[in-house]
Amino acid sequence: MTSSLREDYAHVARRCETSLIACARRLVRGDDDRVLDLVQEALVRGYEAFRAGKFIAGGNPCAWLARILTNHFINEWRREKKWCAGVTVDDVTAGGEIGPEATRAEGADVMLLEGTLDEALDRALASLPDALRLTVILVDIQDLSYQEAAERLGVPVGTVRSRLARARFQLAERLQSWGKERGLA
Numbered sequence: 001m002t003s004s005l006r007e008d009y010a011h012v013a014r015r016c017e018t019s020l021i022a023c024a025r026r027l028v029r030g031d032d033d034r035v036l037d038l039v040q041e042a043l044v045r046g047y048e049a050f051r052a053g054k055f056i057a058g059g060n061p062c063a064w065l066a067r068i069l070t071n072h073f074i075n076e077w078r079r080e081k082k083w084c085a086g087v088t089v090d091d092v093t094a095g096g097e098i099g100p101e102a103t104r105a106e107g108a109d110v111m112l113l114e115g116t117l118d119e120a121l122d123r124a125l126a127s128l129p130d131a132l133r134l135t136v137i138l139v140d141i142q143d144l145s146y147q148e149a150a151e152r153l154g155v156p157v158g159t160v161r162s163r164l165a166r167a168r169f170q171l172a173e174r175l176q177s178w179g180k181e182r183g184l185a
Contacts, residue, residue, distance in 0.1 A: 009050045013043050016062040023066050026137055027073045029126040042069035066142065074152055077130060124174040132167035139164055 024038040046065045125133060138149040150157045
């Protein structure tokens with residue numbers, strides 16, 4: 001392994017880190033520890049693929065790493081869906097509270113990344129059920145075709161279409177008052 005290869009990949013990783021963090025935040029609804037874990041795993045897997053010559057020169061390295069990150073998230077999501085009890089912390093706390101304000105750390109990097117999507121849109125997207133949110137991210141944010149999204153999710157194209165329709169309807173409902181405030185609705 002040459003130091004030039006390491007340096008080339010380090011340059012790619014630094015250049016793509018911010019967009020990978022933003023992508024991971026959308027996927028995991030702002031769980032900062034999980035965001036960093038996903039980004040780190042994507043960068044490690046990306047490096048392994050980079051060393052193996054699987055990155056095509058002239059391609060978009062950020063999109064390539066985002067695809068690695070998304071694929072890893074989908075695999076984890078499927079595994080969790082298969083083995084999870086189906087109960088979240090929000091389900092067992094009073095009124096869906098997420099804990100006292102003092103227990104939530106907000107660093108400058110978190111506040112900066114929250115500004116990448118409008119706060120209302122980010123909240124609306126995060127409020128969607130996992131299957132709907134992931135479909136919107138793949139099709140509307142990462143710009144995959146319905147067929148590509150269906151392959152990633154392991155579902156028929158018709159399921160992607162119906163999930164996307166339901167997700168867009170729910171997003172429109174949640175963002176209606178936001179749009180009125182800005183004179184858009």
